[in-house]
Amino acid sequence: MLQQLTVRTSAGECLIDITGEVERAVRAANVAEGTALLYVPHTTCGITIQENADPGVQHDMIMVLRRIYPRKDPAYRHIEDNSASHLQASTMGFSHFVFVSGGRLVLGRWQAIYLAEFDGPRTRTVLVKVLRD
Amino acid sequence: MLQQLTVRTSAGECLIDITGEVERAVRAANVAEGTALLYVPHTTCGITIQENADPGVQHDMIMVLRRIYPRKDPAYRHIEDNSASHLQASTMGFSHFVFVSGGRLVLGRWQAIYLAEFDGPRTRTVLVKVLRD
Amino acid sequence: MLQQLTVRTSAGECLIDITGEVERAVRAANVAEGTALLYVPHTTCGITIQENADPGVQHDMIMVLRRIYPRKDPAYRHIEDNSASHLQASTMGFSHFVFVSGGRLVLGRWQAIYLAEFDGPRTRTVLVKVLRD
Numbered sequence: 001m002l003q004q005l006t007v008r009t010s011a012g013e014c015l016i017d018i019t020g021e022v023e024r025a026v027r028a029a030n031v032a033e034g035t036a037l038l039y040v041p042h043t044t045c046g047i048t049i050q051e052n053a054d055p056g057v058q059h060d061m062i063m064v065l066r067r068i069y070p071r072k073d074p075a076y077r078h079i080e081d082n083s084a085s086h087l088q089a090s091t092m093g094f095s096h097f098v099f100v101s102g103g104r105l106v107l108g109r110w111q112a113i114y115l116a117e118f119d120g121p122r123t124r125t126v127l128v129k130v131l132r133d
Numbered sequence: 134m135l136q137q138l139t140v141r142t143s144a145g146e147c148l149i150d151i152t153g154e155v156e157r158a159v160r161a162a163n164v165a166e167g168t169a170l171l172y173v174p175h176t177t178c179g180i181t182i183q184e185n186a187d188p189g190v191q192h193d194m195i196m197v198l199r200r201i202y203p204r205k206d207p208a209y210r211h212i213e214d215n216s217a218s219h220l221q222a223s224t225m226g227f228s229h230f231v232f233v234s235g236g237r238l239v240l241g242r243w244q245a246i247y248l249a250e251f252d253g254p255r256t257r258t259v260l261v262k263v264l265r266d
Numbered sequence: 267m268l269q270q271l272t273v274r275t276s277a278g279e280c281l282i283d284i285t286g287e288v289e290r291a292v293r294a295a296n297v298a299e300g301t302a303l304l305y306v307p308h309t310t311c312g313i314t315i316q317e318n319a320d321p322g323v324q325h326d327m328i329m330v331l332r333r334i335y336p337r338k339d340p341a342y343r344h345i346e347d348n349s350a351s352h353l354q355a356s357t358m359g360f361s362h363f364v365f366v367s368g369g370r371l372v373l374g375r376w377q378a379i380y381l382a383e384f385d386g387p388r389t390r391t392v393l394v395k396v397l398r399d
Contacts, residue, residue, distance in 0.1 A: 035262065
């Protein structure tokens with residue numbers, strides 16, 4: 001019931017479109033009407049849903065998140081160098097869902113599902129469970 | 134099973150209380166004990182839950198979100214003028230749930246459900262599905 | 267079906283590890299394979315999932331959230347002194363889920379579930395419902 005996707009991220013901070021992988025998991029679950037639950041078992045990457053038409057959106061989101069959550073700060077106490085990554089991931093969130101109808105994800109016209117990486121590049125896991133109505 | 138609410142937003146950035154519409158959807162679903170799943174199929178508006186007692190809260194939230202996610206920035210690459218809207222929407226989130234008991238939403242004393250508009254005014258859609266326990 | 271956890275927070279802003287309490291609720295629900303839904307019926311505290319290995323992470327997250335969402339601002343209209351708390355809570359979110367397998371929470375290696383308090387110290391409530399697959 002619980003499917004596991006493996007996602008290879010390509011940079012320190014980036015948004016990786018995983019819509020195709022999630023759609024495959026929905027097909028494998030063989031659920032026509034239901035809800036796809038998505039979960040990231042990490043603390044420095046999250047999930048978000050965003051526009052996939054213009055890659056400028058992803059660039060700008062990463063740029064602003066980097067600015068407001070600074071990577072370095074003399075007052076940081078965390079022994080690793082990634083407090084910003086933790087906060088950016090918590091801001092995006094770890095558990096999200098998308099409805100399924102007719103065996104397909106019910107996404108808006110401009111929506112795609114992204115793994116939001118903030119401490120990469122790494123190999124990440126996304127867990128997917130599809131609830132049947 | 135999947136109900137669609139239509140919400141007309143009134144400004145560029147605003148929080149629109151949709152609690153009444155969601156309650157109507159719960160009644161239409163005729164579920165006494167369950168969970169209402171809420172989803173926004175957009176990329177520049179989200180959903181949040183907040184206080185509905187003092188409208189000052191909504192004013193202040195919009196004000197601070199506007200300040201930390203600036204509308205204009207020379208480094209923005211997105212061809213439209215709304216990278217801030219995308220980031221503000223991702224911060225609030227697109228998928229949320231509220232429990233249902235006795236046929237009613239189980240909201241806290243001060244909680245209301247808001248569509249969080251960041252690129253309005255527009256006509257927006259909220260999808261609602263009520264899972265039965 | 268709906269369980270209620272009571273959490274005593276210890277400071278104005280803090281992250282309280284509630285993983286043990288949520289695990290107890292999962293055991294009480296007697297669900298082997300399913301999904302634990304978590305909901306906070308408040309407007310100035312939220313839930314997040316984060317690292318529990320180094321307390322420096324929690325310190326740094328609170329520090330940065332306090333800086334970007336200032337407690338005082340001459341332009342604030344909210345009659346109480348906690349607009350920042352509302353915004354910090356909305357950023358973390360009020361509804362989250364974690365999968366359950368073999369009767370246990372499916373958390374990542376470094377993940378713990380936190381109540382994110384932004385207007386404490388107070389006694390807070392977390393609602394838990396465990397869906398069976």
